[in-house]
Amino acid sequence: xxxxxxxxxxxxxxxxxxxxxxxxxxxxxxxxxxxxxxxxxxxxxxxxxxxxxxxxxxxxxxxxxxxxxxxxxxxxxxxxxxxxxxxxxxxxxxxxxxxxxxxxxxxxxxxxxxxxxxxxxxxxxxxxxxxxxxxxxxxxxxxxxxxxxxxxxxxxxxxxxxxxxxxxxxxxxxxxxxxxxxxxxxxxxxxxxxxxxxxxxxxxxxxxxxxxxxxxxxxxxxxxxxxxxxxxxxxxxxxxxxxxxxxxxxxxxxxxxxxxxxxxxxxxxxxxxxxxxxxxxxxxxxxxxxxxxxxxxxxxxxx
Numbered sequence: 001x002x003x004x005x006x007x008x009x010x011x012x013x014x015x016x017x018x019x020x021x022x023x024x025x026x027x028x029x030x031x032x033x034x035x036x037x038x039x040x041x042x043x044x045x046x047x048x049x050x051x052x053x054x055x056x057x058x059x060x061x062x063x064x065x066x067x068x069x070x071x072x073x074x075x076x077x078x079x080x081x082x083x084x085x086x087x088x089x090x091x092x093x094x095x096x097x098x099x100x101x102x103x104x105x106x107x108x109x110x111x112x113x114x115x116x117x118x119x120x121x122x123x124x125x126x127x128x129x130x131x132x133x134x135x136x137x138x139x140x141x142x143x144x145x146x147x148x149x150x151x152x153x154x155x156x157x158x159x160x161x162x163x164x165x166x167x168x169x170x171x172x173x174x175x176x177x178x179x180x181x182x183x184x185x186x187x188x189x190x191x192x193x194x195x196x197x198x199x200x201x202x203x204x205x206x207x208x209x210x211x212x213x214x215x216x217x218x219x220x221x222x223x224x225x226x227x228x229x230x231x232x233x234x235x236x237x238x239x240x241x242x243x244x245x246x247x248x249x250x251x252x253x254x255x256x257x258x259x260x261x262x263x264x265x266x267x268x269x270x271x272x273x274x275x276x277x278x279x280x281x282x283x284x285x286x287x288x289x290x291x292x293x294x295x296x297x298x299x300x301x302x303x
Contacts, residue, residue: 002031003026003031007026007031007033008022008023008026010033011025011026011033011036011037011040014033014037017040017127018123018124018127020121020123020124021040021124021127022036022040025037025039025040054078054135054136055078055136055287055288056076056077056078056135056136056137056138056287057076057078057283057284057287057288058076058077058078058079058080058082058083058283058284059074059075059076059077059082059083059088059092059137059140059158059283059284060074060075060083060088060089060092060157060158060159060161060283061073061074061154061158061159061160061161061281061282061283062074062075062092062093062096062154062158062161063152063153063154063161063162063163063281064093064096064152065150065151065152066096066097066100067100069100069103069144069145069146069150070144070145070146070148070150070151070152070163070165071096071099071100071142071143071144071145071163072096072142072143072152072161072162072163072279072281073092073095073096073099073139073141073142073161073281074139074140074141074142074161074281074283075088075091075092075095075137075138075139075140076136076137076138076140076283076284076287077133077135077136077137078135078136079135082133082135082137083158083283084157085133087129087132087133088129088133088137089158091125091126091129091137092158094115094116094117094125095110095115095116095122095139095142096142097116098110098113098114098115098116098122099113099142099144100144101113101116102114103144103146107139107140107141107142110122110139110142111123111126111139122139126138126139141281143163143279143281145163145165145277147165148165148166148167148168148276149165149166149167149168149174149178150163150164150165150166150178151163151164151166151174151175151177151178151179151181151182152164152182153179153182153183153186155183155186158283159282159283160186160280160281160282160283161280161281162182162183162185162186162278162279162280162281163182163278163279164178164179164181164182164185164275164277164278165276165277165278166178166273166274166275166276167273167274167276168266168271168272168273168274169271169272169273170266170269170270170271170272171270171271172266172269172270172271172273173269174266174269174271174273176265177261177262177265177266177273180250180252180261180265181245181258181262181275181278182278183251184245184248184250184251184258185245185278185280186280187251188245188248188251189280189282190243190244190245190248191243191244192243192244192245193244193245193246193275193277193278194244194245194246194247194275195240195244195246195247197244198240198243198244203236206235206236206239207232207236210231210232210235211228211232214228214231241257245258245275245278246258246259246275247259259275262274262275
């Protein structure tokens with residue numbers, strides 16, 4: 001029995017299994033939809049698809065430099081316990097290595113890349129991990145820096161992964177500088193890298209809030225507009241120091257900014273270092289976690 005692309009699509013919608021596996025199932029079952037579903041269940045793929053609906057907000061963020069390319073990935077699991085599982089950690093590292101080797105344009109492209117050292121795609125290897133570990137596992141995001149000097153930092157065993165990208169001159173090793181900047185990013189999570197990136201709409205909103213605060217302050221309300229504007233300008237400097245990486249106080253030395261630290265540290269090594277970009281992934285950020293009472297969950301299962 002022949003089958004069409006629409007049949008493959010329908011089978012995917014029925015089971016949640018990837019397109020390629022659905023196609024294989026229809027080939028193996030000669031186009032019979034019921035037999036194809038049975039085939040997928042026998043292979044365990046349909047079972048893994050059911051787990052795919054469960055919330056995965058744990059796991060780990062991982063950063064590394066592989067063959068000169070900086071990579072940071074986030075892979076999620078359902079429980080923190082699995083996030084520490086050796087097989088899971090190896091899978092995450094394999095995803096990072098695959099991203100470096102394949103250099104995909106986006107996440108969908110990454111999932112179709114051949115997983116490092118296998119003939120399976122990343123998606124298929126992910127499905128295999130679901131079967132082996134028994135939890136929903138999901139590659140969520142990745143980023144690459146193919147140029148410049150990249151420095152990775154992993155905080156708290158994978159809670160946060162940071163990748164800093166620098167421009168280095170003078171033949172110096174800027175690894176320590178990059179790591180210190182990455183630690184700053186992990187700890188303070190700045191909104192912007194530099195004050196030059198702060199958009200006018202953000203500045204206008206901050207000025208509006210500051211002027212409103214002064215209008216509601218009896219001691220400030222009666223002051224001339226020019227005085228208020230000068231006060232706002234001073235407060236904006238504080239805003240930059242709190243929200244912009246380069247203008248933040250360096251956590252290891254509060255007497256200097258991050259920018260001054262980088263300049264001073266590079267000069268001491270006989271070279272120059274310029275911050276180019278960075279990526280900070282915190283596992284599970286933005287994912288709504290399911291709050292449940294364990295005792296109630298057990299009780300509901302035995303009713």
